[in-house]
Every structure is written in structure tokens, then in C-alpha cells.
Amino acid sequence: MREILALTERPGVISFAGGLPAPELFDAAGMRVAYAEALAEGVADRSLQYSTTEGDPALRAAIADRLTVRGLPTHAEELLVTSGSQQALTLIATVLLEPGDTVLVEEPSYLAALQAFRLAGAAVVPVPCDDDGLDPEAAATLAERHRARLLYTILTFQNPSGRTLPTERREALVAAAQRTGFWLLEDDPYGELRYRGDGLPTLAALDAQVLSLSTLSKIAAPGLRIGWVRAPAPLRRPLAIAKQAADLHSSTVDQVAAARWLEAVDLDRRVGDLRRAYGARLDALLGGLAASLPPGSEHNQPDGGMFVWARLPDGWDAAALLESALDHDVAFVPGYPFFAGPPDIATLRLSFTAHSPAEISEGLQRLRGAWT
Amino acid sequence: MREILALTERPGVISFAGGLPAPELFDAAGMRVAYAEALAEGVADRSLQYSTTEGDPALRAAIADRLTVRGLPTHAEELLVTSGSQQALTLIATVLLEPGDTVLVEEPSYLAALQAFRLAGAAVVPVPCDDDGLDPEAAATLAERHRARLLYTILTFQNPSGRTLPTERREALVAAAQRTGFWLLEDDPYGELRYRGDGLPTLAALDAQVLSLSTLSKIAAPGLRIGWVRAPAPLRRPLAIAKQAADLHSSTVDQVAAARWLEAVDLDRRVGDLRRAYGARLDALLGGLAASLPPGSEHNQPDGGMFVWARLPDGWDAAALLESALDHDVAFVPGYPFFAGPPDIATLRLSFTAHSPAEISEGLQRLRGAWT
Numbered sequence: 001m002r003e004i005l006a007l008t009e010r011p012g013v014i015s016f017a018g019g020l021p022a023p024e025l026f027d028a029a030g031m032r033v034a035y036a037e038a039l040a041e042g043v044a045d046r047s048l049q050y051s052t053t054e055g056d057p058a059l060r061a062a063i064a065d066r067l068t069v070r071g072l073p074t075h076a077e078e079l080l081v082t083s084g085s086q087q088a089l090t091l092i093a094t095v096l097l098e099p100g101d102t103v104l105v106e107e108p109s110y111l112a113a114l115q116a117f118r119l120a121g122a123a124v125v126p127v128p129c130d131d132d133g134l135d136p137e138a139a140a141t142l143a144e145r146h147r148a149r150l151l152y153t154i155l156t157f158q159n160p161s162g163r164t165l166p167t168e169r170r171e172a173l174v175a176a177a178q179r180t181g182f183w184l185l186e187d188d189p190y191g192e193l194r195y196r197g198d199g200l201p202t203l204a205a206l207d208a209q210v211l212s213l214s215t216l217s218k219i220a221a222p223g224l225r226i227g228w229v230r231a232p233a234p235l236r237r238p239l240a241i242a243k244q245a246a247d248l249h250s251s252t253v254d255q256v257a258a259a260r261w262l263e264a265v266d267l268d269r270r271v272g273d274l275r276r277a278y279g280a281r282l283d284a285l286l287g288g289l290a291a292s293l294p295p296g297s298e299h300n301q302p303d304g305g306m307f308v309w310a311r312l313p314d315g316w317d318a319a320a321l322l323e324s325a326l327d328h329d330v331a332f333v334p335g336y337p338f339f340a341g342p343p344d345i346a347t348l349r350l351s352f353t354a355h356s357p358a359e360i361s362e363g364l365q366r367l368r369g370a371w372t
Numbered sequence: 373m374r375e376i377l378a379l380t381e382r383p384g385v386i387s388f389a390g391g392l393p394a395p396e397l398f399d400a401a402g403m404r405v406a407y408a409e410a411l412a413e414g415v416a417d418r419s420l421q422y423s424t425t426e427g428d429p430a431l432r433a434a435i436a437d438r439l440t441v442r443g444l445p446t447h448a449e450e451l452l453v454t455s456g457s458q459q460a461l462t463l464i465a466t467v468l469l470e471p472g473d474t475v476l477v478e479e480p481s482y483l484a485a486l487q488a489f490r491l492a493g494a495a496v497v498p499v500p501c502d503d504d505g506l507d508p509e510a511a512a513t514l515a516e517r518h519r520a521r522l523l524y525t526i527l528t529f530q531n532p533s534g535r536t537l538p539t540e541r542r543e544a545l546v547a548a549a550q551r552t553g554f555w556l557l558e559d560d561p562y563g564e565l566r567y568r569g570d571g572l573p574t575l576a577a578l579d580a581q582v583l584s585l586s587t588l589s590k591i592a593a594p595g596l597r598i599g600w601v602r603a604p605a606p607l608r609r610p611l612a613i614a615k616q617a618a619d620l621h622s623s624t625v626d627q628v629a630a631a632r633w634l635e636a637v638d639l640d641r642r643v644g645d646l647r648r649a650y651g652a653r654l655d656a657l658l659g660g661l662a663a664s665l666p667p668g669s670e671h672n673q674p675d676g677g678m679f680v681w682a683r684l685p686d687g688w689d690a691a692a693l694l695e696s697a698l699d700h701d702v703a704f705v706p707g708y709p710f711f712a713g714p715p716d717i718a719t720l721r722l723s724f725t726a727h728s729p730a731e732i733s734e735g736l737q738r739l740r741g742a743w744t
Contacts, residue, residue: 023417031420032411035625039404045395048403048593083455083619090618094491112617119466119617221420223624245484245491246462247455251623252595253407 008331014363015331016285016350019159019306025277026221027261027270034261038253047256053244055081055228056255062262063228070191072205072212078230080239083250085189085215085227087243089113092150092211093120094242095235096183102146106134108338108347110159110187113152126340127151131300133158133165136172143180150183155203157190157305160338160349164303167200174207184210192219192271194304195279204230211235216258218306219271224254275304282308284357285350285364292364294371299350306353309335311346318348321371330366380703386735387703388657388722391531391678397649398593399633399642406633410625419628425616427453427600428627434634435600442563444577444584450602452611455622457561457587457599461485463618464522464583464601465492467610468555474518478506480710480719482531482559485524498712499523503672505530505537508544515552522555527575529562529677532710532721536675539572546579556582564591564643566676567651576602583607588630590678591643596626647676654680656729657722657736664736666743671722680722681707690720693743702738 008017038047054060060076067074082088089112097103099121105114107126117124125146127134139151151173155165165173177184186203191214204212215227231239243249285308289299296313312318318334325331335347352360380389410419426432432448439446454460461484469475471493477486479498489496497518499506511523523545527537537545549556558575563586576584587599603611615621657680661671668685684690690706697703707719724732 020422023421026417026420028411028413028416028420031416031625032408035407035411036404039400039407041400044400044403045398046595048398048400048595049395050392050589050594083622086617087619112620116617119614217422222422223420225619225621225623242491245458245488246618247459247597248484249597250455251597251626253403253629254623254625257625 007326008333010326013326013329013331014355014359014366016352016355016363017331017333018354019351020354021218021222022277022354025274027265030261030265031221031257034257034264035253037260038256043256047253049252051249051252051255053240053249055079055250056252056259058259059226059255059262060228062259066262066267067230071199072202072230074230078236079228080231080236080243081250081255082213082227082229082243083247084217084222084225085187085213086112086116087246088213088227088229089116089187090119091239091242091246092185092213092229093117093122095238096150097122101149104139104142104146104148104151104182105340106153106158106161107340108160108335109152109340110154111338113187114340117152122149124340129161129163131163133163133169134173136169136176139173140176140180143176143182148180148182150185151177152185152187153203154187154189156188156200157193157302157307159190159305160307160333160335161309162300162302162305162307163309164200170201170203171206174203174210177209178207186210186212188212188214189218190305193274193278193306195275195282196303208232219267219274220258220261224258225250226254226258278306278353280357281352281355281360284360285352288361288364289350292368306351308350308352310348310350311344312348314346317345319345321348325367325370328366328370330363330370332367379698380705382698385698385701385703386727386731386738388724388727388735389703389705390726391723392726393590393594394649394726397646399637402633402637403593403629406629406636407625409632410628415628419625421624423621423624423627425612425621427451427622428624428631430631431598431627431634432600434631438634438639439602443571444574444602446602450608451600452603452608452615453622453627454585454599454601454615455619456589456594456597457559457585458484458488459615459618460585460599460601461488461559462491463611463614464557464585465489465494466614467607468522469494473521476511476514476518476520476523476554477712478525478530478533479712480532480707481524481712482526483710485559486712489524494521496712501533501535503535505535505541506545508541508548511545512548512552515548515554520552520554522557523549524557524559525575526559526561528560528572529565529674529679531562531677532679532705532707533681534672534674534677534679535681536572542573542575543578546575546582550579550581558582558584560584560586561590562677565646565650565678567647567654568675580604591639591646592630592633596630598622598626598630650678650725652729653724653727653732656732657724660733660736661722664740678723678725680724682720682722683716684718684720686718689717691717693720697739697742700738700742702735702742704739
């Protein structure tokens with residue numbers, strides 16, 4: 001995948017392959033101020049020094065406030081700041097998984113999560129999914145059969161599928177976890193990026209025993225590597241010990257600056273700006289996608305996030321189409337690497353966040369040219 | 373240890389317990405400029421975005437230049453940027469160690485390294501040490517007996533002992549590793565902090581197969597969490613894959629700012645300033661330490677670094693002395709947690725970097741009061 005993604009980054013290619021936030025939408029001016037404040041006289045000595053493993057107190061408080069406003073009442077001490085939510089995945093794998101343990105995942109699922117679980121020696125078992133995400137009853141059956149330790153889900157605007165689990169399935173999933181006794185790990189990087197409809201309750205809001213992780217990467221900027229895990233009480237100290245072994249603590253400068261930024265920014269307005277811009281890009285993609293894929297292809301219509309999931313007609317191979325697409329200076333990601341079980345090679349993922357609606361339309365025209 | 377260290381941080385305590393660089397010696401002004409440049413228009417888009425796992429190219433080049441100037445010819449592509457050298461330890465453990473593997477360490481050794489190796493399931497075996505550090509012949513014998521996979525050493529101004537391995541032992545250690553077939557991992561956070569005498573060759577300068585790691589924490593600031601590992605070619609890709617699973621990449625902002633700082637600063641002059649200031653603090657500690665410890669105590673006389681190692685007379689317990697010391701508002705760290713084998717409870721570690729010579733003298737007077 002590293003090699004494929006390198007090809008899609010060739011200059012001149014309109015790439016739907018990445019999953020990057022749009023850099024022109026970064027609040028660079030606000031970040032400049034936040035870092036200047038973090039390094040101002042009287043503050044710099046602390047920002048440049050070693051810090052606590054659990055995270056900067058002001059940052060934890062600011063994140064807790066945001067989660068609370070969004071419907072998940074949270075105290076700062078429930079949070080462990082991590083170096084992006086990727087690190088949270090690895091720490092959770094370290095703390096919860098022994099080699100041979102089973103982790104249930106959506107099918108398809110987030111590639112880096114699959115890798116983190118496998119690196120911990122876990123067996124990754126896919127749960128059947130439809131357009132609404134995973135089937136809670138199938139999850140319960142598989143959990144019992146494999147004595148699963150953990151179920152990992154991106155339940156809103158999933159990567160790679162863009163799918164969102166409806167409320168009743170969320171409730172059924174929580175009930176299944178309580179009944180069968182496996183940990184639920186919800187990853188929510190995209191929940192704030194909703195362009196239509198109303199937000200749904202997180203699993204953590206339904207059950208105090210859920211591990212919940214997210215990140216500033218999508219609403220602030222990924223370069224800061226600020227993520228967090230909201231963990232049930234018994235897991236907090238083991239996670240902090242794993243974090244201490246991993247990197248002592250996350251960058252103090254970035255944490256102090258992120259806290260300042262969160263205190264200063266009108267986050268609802270900023271998220272509103274992102275929603276408007278990304279929503280227009282999603283509309284541009286959805287408006288032209290059907291005509292740009294071979295007849296008989298299907299794709300979903302997410303209400304938010306960064307990704308649309310498509311399937312070519314039976315017999316088509318998305319990797320082969322990508323080769324032809326690259327000849328036409330347009331790219332996407334074949335879906336096969338995201339499968340934990342037998343891959344569906346006709347699937348593909350398209351990201352729309354990094355291009356203007358006009359570029360997206362041009363990209364779709366090129367994509368049409370790749371198979372006509 | 374977390375609990376002990378918390379006590380030593382009580383206001384009013386003169387603490388020789390920590391291992392913190394002096395915040396008043398941070399180049400806060402230079403860091404302000406570096407971060408402002410990293411977030412300037414035209415640069416911010418890149419600094420706030422996802423980046424490559426291996427590290428910012430300009431930062432890798434700047435670190436390679438510094439290593440080359442210091443006598444270890446290095447190309448940027450030999451380096452993997454890590455989130456502090458703590459992360460480098462964990463990544464190396466992930467890549468090189470299987471549960472049950474043996475890691476040789478100095479006795480005493482760096483606590484967080486012991487934890488990282490144990491977390492990877494390794495058996496940690498101490499190599500006998502004297503005032504000049506580890507015994508290469510004993511290391512060779514133990515390596516053969518235990519089929520050791522790795523030997524970890526802080527070979528210059530070791531933490532906790534302040535010891536430095538002489539050149540002939542370095543050469544003997546490299547020869548032993550080549551003969552017996554174990555990996556050498558040298559950790560060199562303190563090599564730049566030499567206050568007397570001439571620098572010694574690193575193990576990596578003697579043998580291309582050595583893994584070598586260091587950090588900007590001591591010469592720039594620890595809050596940035598910028599470390600690196602210089603790895604032999606066959607280990608570079610496995611380490612990058614482990615890093616990708618751990619946190620995708622280190623903070624882009626911090627890396628771009630660190631590169632700018634390294635390009636702008638006169639590092640020889642800055643390190644010279646640190647050496648002068650810390651050297652005076654070391655002199656203040658060494659000048660009064662013998663009179664401040666119970667008669668019959670011993671301590672070493674390092675030429676640099678951050679730590680002095682002492683031993684109370686037989687029958688004394690450094691942990692008990694610490695309790696009394698805390699009553700007199702002075703603190704140090706008992707040596708016992710740093711031992712991989714049976715601990716010598718009469719030992720203790722004193723750090724001198726975070727206090728002025730006058731504070732150090734006052735702290736030593738208090739220490740004397742703790743047992744007289």
C-alpha cells in the first residue's frame with residue numbers, strides 16, 4: 001500500500017486515494033498564535049520541559065469539555081493524551097491483547113488498526129457488514145465462537161467504507177458486548193465531520209465500559225499528532241504505563257499549543273466551516289460518481305466523513321482500473337487491502353476532502369476516461 | 373518510583389532526584405523563532421499535515437550533519453526520527469526481541485529501558501560493572517551462556533551511574549559482539565554534555581552493525597520529544613514499519629521547528645554554554661558531597677552528564693536516608709530500582725543539572741542534616 005500510495009501522489013494526478021484533510025482549511029493563523037503563546041516568556045520553560053505521561057492538564061480539560069458538549073459527559077482524568085489515535089490503538093493492543101486473542105473488526109476495516117492488532121499477535125476476525133455497518137447479532141455469535149477479547153469499530157463515517165451504524169445497532173452492539181463479555185473499542189475521528197442529518201450517540205455514551213478514542217487530526221490538524229483515549233477506570237493506569245514505555249509523553253509544546261488553540265477557537269464555527277467546505281466536495285463527488293464508474297457499479301452516499309465506498313460490476317478488478325486511472329492522471333485506493341477476510345477486489349475507496357469541487361469534477365471525467 | 377518522585381517534587385525541596393535539564397538554559401527565544409518559521413505562510417500547510425514515517429527530511433539531514441561533525445559519519449537515510457529516544461527503545465524491542473530473548477544491560481541500568489525490554493517479554497540479564505562501566509569479557513561470557521540477542525548500553529555518563537566506558541573496553545565490546553553475534557544498542561543522550569576531558573569514539577563509529585540512538589532532549593529541549601535511531605540497513609524498514617504502527621510519524625510541527633532551530637543555532641556555542649553551566653553545578657556537587665554523606669560513603673567523579681552515583685557505608689539503606697532527607701527538604705533517588713539483578717540498597721543517584729551551585733550547596737547542607 002505504501003508503494004501504491006506513492007504512485008498516486010505523482011504531480012498532476014487528481015488523487016481520491018489519500019485521506020488527508022485539506023491544508024487550505026487549516027487554521028494556520030490560529031495555530032501561529034497558539035504556538036507563540038505556548039512559547040511565550042513564563043510559559044516556554046514548561047512547554048519545552050518533560051511533562052506528565054497522562055497529558056497536559058489544560059488539554060485534557062479542553063478535550064473533556066468538547067466531548068461533554070457533544071453528548072458524552074467526560075472528566076479530564078478519564079482521558080489519556082496520545083500521539084495521534086494511532087498510538088492509542090497500539091497502547092490498547094499492548095494492554096488488552098495477548099498473542100492468540102481474537103479481535104473482531106468491521107469488514108472492510110481501517111488498515112492501520114488491523115496492523116496494530118496483528119502486530120500484538122491477535123487473530124483478526126471480520127464481522128459481516130452491510131450498507132449500515134456491522135451486524136450486531138453476527139458480532140455476538142462470532143464473539144462467543146472465538147471468545148473475542150475486543151471489538152474495534154469506526155461507527156460513524158467509517159474508514160474505508162463511509163458507513164454509519166444506526167442507533168438501534170449501536171444499542172444492540174452494546175448489549176451484545178455486555179452479554180458476551182468483550183471490550184468495545186470505538187474510534188471516532190470523523191464524528192464532527194457531519195454534513196447532513198443529526199449526530200448519533202457514541203457507544204461510550206451508552207455504556208461506561210467502552211474504550212473511546214479520537215483525535216484533533218481532522219478538526220485541527222494531523223501534524224500535531226494529538227489524539228486521546230477515554231478509558232474505563234480499571235484500564236487507565238495500565239494504559240498510562242504502556243504510554244510511558246512507548247514515548248514517556250506526547251510533545252509538551254504541541255499539547256500546550258493545542259490547549260491554547262482549543263481555548264481560543266470558536267470550535268463550532270470552525271467545524272461549521274469544515275462541514276460546509278467538505279460537504280460541497282462530497283456533493284461534487286456524489287453528483288458525478290455514478291456516471292464516472294462503469295455501468296452497473298454501485299456506491300454509497302455517506303452523510304459525512306472523508307470517504308465514499310464503491311463497487312465495480314462483478315468481474316472487475318479495482319487494482320486493474322487504478323492502473324488505467326493513473327494513466328489518466330486520476331487515482332483512488334483499491335478496496336482489497338482493507339479486508340480482514342477474503343477481499344472483494346471489485347471495491348474501491350474515494351476520498352473527496354483534499355480537492356475543490358471543480359477538481360473533483362475534473363477527476364471524475366478522467367476516471368470515466370480510464371474505462372471508456 | 374512514580375510515587376517516590378512525586379514526593380521529591382514537593383515545593384521547597386531541593387531535589388537531586390530528577391533528571392531534568394535546566395529550564396533557564398533552554399533557548400526559548402530561538403525556539404519561538406523556529407516555531408514561527410515552521411508555521412509561517414507557505415510552510416504551515418506542510419507543518420500541520422501528515423508526514424512521512426521516517427521523519428522530516430530537513431531534520432534528518434541536520435541530525436546526520438551533527439553526528440558526522442561529532443565523529444560518526446552519517447547519512448540522513450540511516451536515521452529514523454522517533455518520539456524521544458524512549459520510543460526508539462520500544463521500537464527496537466518490537467523489531468528485535470521475541471518473548472524469552474535475553475537482553476544484556478549494565479548493572480545498574482536505565483530504568484525505562486529495563487521496562488521496555490521486559491514489556492517485550494525479554495529476560496534482562498545484568499553484566500557486572502565497575503567504576504569504568506561494564507566488563508566486556510563478562511558480557512561475552514553471559515552473551516554465550518544466554519544466547520543474548522542484544523546488549524544495551526549508555527556508554528558515556530551513564531544513567532544512573534554517571535560512568536563512562538573507556539575506549540579499550542568499547543573496542544573489546546564491539547569485538548565481543550562480532551564474535552558472539554549479538555546486537556549492540558548504544559544510547560548516547562549525554563555525550564555532548566562533557567565538562568572535562570576528550571570525547572571517546574561511539575560504538576557505531578567502531579562497527580557499522582551497531583544500533584545507535586540519541587535525542588535532542590538534552591541539547592535542545594525534551595518537550596519536543598525528538599529522538600532518533602541510526603540503524604544498520606537491514607533494520608531500517610522493519611523499524612519504520614514498527615514506527616508506523618506506533619504513531620504513524622512524530623509531530624510534523626516539532627520536526628520542522630527542530631530542523632529550523634538546528635539550522636539557525638550555533639550548536640557548538642550553545643553546547644559550550646550548557647557545558648559551562650552544568651560543569652559548575654557538577655563541581656558544586658562534587659565539592660561538597662563527601663562531607664554531606666555519612667563517613668565511609670563513596671561516590672564517583674564523572675566528567676560530564678547529569679548524574680553522580682554514590683554508595684553509603686555497608687548497612688545503610690538509601691531509601692531510609694531519603695525519608696529522613698525529605699524531612700529536611702532535600703531529595704535524591706535510591707539506587708535500588710535501577711538494578712536488573714539483586715539491588716545494592718546502599719546506592720543512590722544525584723542529579724545536579726536543575727539547580728544553581730548555591731542551591732546545590734544548600735541542598736548538600738540539608739543532606740548532611742538528614743543523618744547527623
